[in-house]
Amino acid sequence: MGTHLDVTMARDEELARGAVEAAEVGAFDWDLTRGRFEGSTALWRLWGLAPGADAGSLLDCLQAADKAVLTAAVARCTPQSDRFACGLCVRWQDGTVRRSAVRGGVSFDAGGTAVRARGAVMDIDARFQESANAEIEASAALLRIAVNAARIGGFRISLPSYQTHLSDEVRAIRDFPPGYWPTMEEAVEGYEPEYRPAIFAAVRACAERGTPYDLEVRLVTPKKRRLWVRLMGEPRRNAEGHVVEIVGALQDIDESKRLEQQLRQSQKMEAVGQLAGGVAHDFNNLLSVILSYSSMMLAELPAEAPTRADLQEINRAGERARVLTAQLLAFSRQQIIQPRVVELTQLVHGVESMLRRLITESIELSLLTSRNVGKIFADPGQVEQVLMNLVVNARDAMPAGGTISIETADVELTPEYAEQHYGVVPGPYVMLAVTDTGVGMTAATMERIFEPFYTTKDQGQGTGLGLATVFGIVKQSSGHIWVYSEPGVGTTFKVYFPRTDLPVEPTVKPVHEAARLKGTETILLVEDDQQVRVLIRSVLRGYGYNVLDAQNGGEAFLTAEQFPGKIHLLLTDVVMPRMTGRQLAERLVGMKPDLRVLYISGYTENSIVHHGVLDAGIAFLSKPVTPEALARKVREVLDGR
Template sequence: MRDDAAASADKQTGPASETVAASNGAAQVSRRPWLTPGVGGIGTASFFADVGHEVPTALLPSFVTTTLENALLRALKDRSTLEQSKALLAIAGRTARLGGWLADLRQGQIICSDEVCELHQVAPGHVATVHEALNFYTPDCRYQIGHAFERCAREGLPYDLEASIQTAQGQTLWVRVIGNAVRDSNGAIYQLHGSVQDITPEKMAEQKHAHLEEQFRQAQKMETIGNLAGGIAHDFNNLISVILGFANLAKEDLPASDARFADLSEVEKAAQRASELTRQLLAFSRKQMLSPRVLDLNPVLSSLERMLARLLGEDVHLSFLPGDELDRVHADPGQLEQVIVNLAVNARDAMPRGGNLTIETSNVELDDDYAWNHPEVTAGCYVLLAVRDSGEGMDRATQARIFEPFFTTKEQGKGTGLGLATVYGIVRQSGGHIEVQSEPGQGTTFKIYLPRTDRAPQTAVAHTRRAQDLRGTETVLLVEDEDQVRALVRSVLHKNGYNVLEAQNGGEAFLLCEKYQEKIELLLTDLVMPRMNGRELADRLAPLRPHMKVLYMSGYNEEEMPDTDSAFLSKPLSPDSLLSKVRHTLAS
């Protein structure tokens, strides 16, 4: 049943209805309110028919209502799908840290999406001028972005750039910026639009990877230089042994008043200075002899304070800040003293007008992040020795080379370039890590990390050297591939009563040992030889000569020693050190 208003509406016509009917050659049949269940009135429906045709108006409202309801349901479904797509797009934008922007060139304004506003740490809906938007970029990127924006606005050239921005809160981020031109129907550019994506995590990972690659290349370079330096030092040690040894032998046949005695003494002094250089090269290459023991760094440093004060002079103020309850380390105290002295001298030279030098110790823990950034470091507990000066500082290029042997920034004749190289080698050979922090004009800090040890402290045993006769009558099998060194050792041993059998290599020594029927008390062999090294030779001779003692000699360290109980003689050797070690080994 229809109410009076609906009945009245059947007879009403309106201007809009009449216009539609006239333009389509139709007659308006009925016009009535459109009511839907649960919603109520949603509009007015007009019904038309071709002119001259009779239409059953009673059925029209129901038919049209059903049709329009279906259309409405489809529209609502489409709207829901659209909203869902927008929500997914927003999720994608947040996940990818990506947003959009639109620049109205006529208004001179830039509108950004909520994601871009959040990235810049400004309120949603923030509208900025082009100049204000460019000011978000850091100064070193501002010109590049501004130039790209201008060319895009003028010529339509798109751009895709990476740049750094500074947010409204002062945070620095890396972004990828894309821009494209929009033209009107006449081809004129009136808008630019594009996207901004936060790529800070990717850039940080990229920089971290580049840093690790650089560290790896630096480690490889230092290893290569170290091997070269070690090889040179080994060869020079053989030469120095010959010079020192024969000079010493020659002096024994001369009275001290002879002018030649003084000349030979000068030869010895020069050889000893050369020996010191090779010792530093071996320290850098981590192939020098060490005598490590468990120790506390604080007493080591305390014992050096007075000497360092004299070394630094009155213009440099020395401060020592010992850490409380300092953990122990396993290192050679003499070599650690060398490290501290070398760093102090380096600091003094960096402060020609005086300054402050601070030496500090503390317990630290290097975590996995630190170890990740320093591939040669294992995470764990360390003892830190920091040496900080207020000197001239260094740029990055200098820092990259300071540990290389013979590299120096000092004037010619003022330094050998081996001081810091020696420090590097001693620290690395001690299982530690060293890093430098410096800026030009801001001073320099060297940080040395030595692994903490849980070993019990060792008590130094005082050895009283008693006078003893270094001569002997035993038979010694001498194996040395360097002819001059072999000649020196043979001469020294012969002169002091020993019977010497000599061989140039392991093969010769093995054959000689098989043929010789008498007792051989001592095998004196170079440790590093071609084809068969000293250790392999000793192992092969052991079944033939089970009671024969073994004494190794080398210009390297004890890394290749077969066991810690083996006797070892370090090159360059002197007649006294040779005879003393031979006698000690035979008597052991």
């Protein structure tokens, strides 16, 4: 029994010793009374000594400060708390310093005196290095991901030879084959000519004076890709302070540059639109006077009157100005629209005959429409205007004839597409595309085609508002327009309207009545522009109405309170100082619940419209006002139609 126990204990001791050796853990036994410090074979190896050397040399491996740390850790132990732990730095005989972690316990005699300390020592340098290597590898992986996402690569230029050294990322950006090492001249040759002098000058200044550089330039790759890049470089010096090479980075910024240009263009169009809208609003009041008085005078003049032709020319010029003003308002997104659910394919076929009258016999019109296309929420008249303007633009691009194709389709604009096109919201859309086989456009022309008054036609052959009007209508309809063109090949305009699932509302055909437009009701007219107010008052009285007029909301409110009879209709401008037409109407309807209201304006003021869309249930007449249109709308509102 005893022999078996001895054998078992010996085997366990051997296994334990083997496990300790495999784990690279050393052990020590420190006789505190005699100062003798003994260590296991593993400890000698961990502390860089050959087993069997002078035992004192084990403690001599510790620097004085670390020997004091171990001594203090042991000294702090008490019979009640006999465990200790600390960290040590061990200096090997070759000067290498290794870090060790020490854990152990202290034995005490009957009197409470510390007599022996035993413990284990673990070399933590290897584990620390493994952890550091793992962190380095993880950081490198993250760096690779960041480099790929940022489309950036590094390069070196050796001096004075100016030999270039490119990373794989730079080669990928520039479409260079693997292993290609271009000379300095070959590397710069790939940039567009206008940027090459600046690049050479920046590199020379960096090499000669140590001046860092940061440039945004455009290059053309061997695959004919044109892209914007950011080129950065800084000097690297030797011990004497001389620049021996240039290190730098090349970043593909083409996508961000494109978005930046789209944003700048959008801001410019917005600023021009605000100006155009303000001018158009003022012109509408003037045109109301010009068109109305010329129309009334023409109605009273006999056909043989010598001044009739002159008045007709005035009226025709006013009509042309009215069309231009409407185009300015459409471009500036300040035209009041009345959207409804529209089937785009049906709308295209509805105006097909009119479109054919716009083009010449040498041009073929092809409709590539789908019956299953979704619905959109837009003003039908505005969508028709978009289509007509695009067809006219295509016609003018084909003086020798060709083909115009009109296509409708359901499309899904993805988040990736939206990221590359400023202002686009991803989601379902209905596309209207107009393609021609005409002369096409250059990139410089395409950058300006939506600017108002910009035209490539000869003087007198275009206003430059056709495509600007298209742009404004599309944006006001929450849509998106995209154009692609190649000189000598043709042009495609793609308009995307947001798709809707709302049902199509039945359309009510307007009543083309031949009955008289006269009336005897009392109308309260409120208009701050005196010329327009006098004009409208004259027109309405001419149709038999009793007209009370006021120049602002306060005066109108006082007039309504003092008038003893019934007021049937409030005819008010929307934009007025101190009190808007909407505020006035709400106060007066509170006093006179059966009062009907008709608004007149040429401007998208938010009291009756929101984002240019007329509020539901609002009766509205757009300026400029003409006598017959005014009389018809007044009669329509009074009759409750």
